[in-house]
Amino acid sequence: MVAGKDKPDMDTRQNIELFVDRFYQRLLKDEQLAPIFVDVAQIDLAVHLPHIKDYWCKLLLGEQSYQRHTMNIHRQLHGKRELHPDDFQRWLSFFIRTVDENFAGERAERAKRVATAIAANMAKSLSIDPTKVDQQ
Secondary structure, three states, X not given: OOOOOOOOOOOOHHHHHHHHHHHHHHHOOOOOOHHHHHHHOOOOHHHHHHHHHXXXXXXXXXXXXXXXXXXXXXXXXXXXOOOOHHHHHHHHHHHHHHHHHHOOOHHHHHHHHHHHHHHHHXXXXXXXXXXXXXXX
């Protein structure tokens, strides 16, 4: 996607926080993904969203406030409810769509590349065929 002058990049904490809020608004309305977050993981948004914001600030801005191990968290979730390639595909599709609709620039493009790698790596680590996880 060509960077649009009317869209900010994901180059500040404020913009990353806005992205995470919009992304989770979309996820939590989805009939496939919402139950994973709400019923299985039983996330408390007041706790979860600040962690996710810190995570993406670490990845995109180099901030060091996020110190958790995401793979262990997702392994526990996978043990409660098996995750499938289409779960990762849907998550990635929402991620990329949320970026493209709201942001443009170098960091926005990096966020999409990182999210794609994260989805494939997480699927592989959970013994899910990572070639079946793409944004299509």
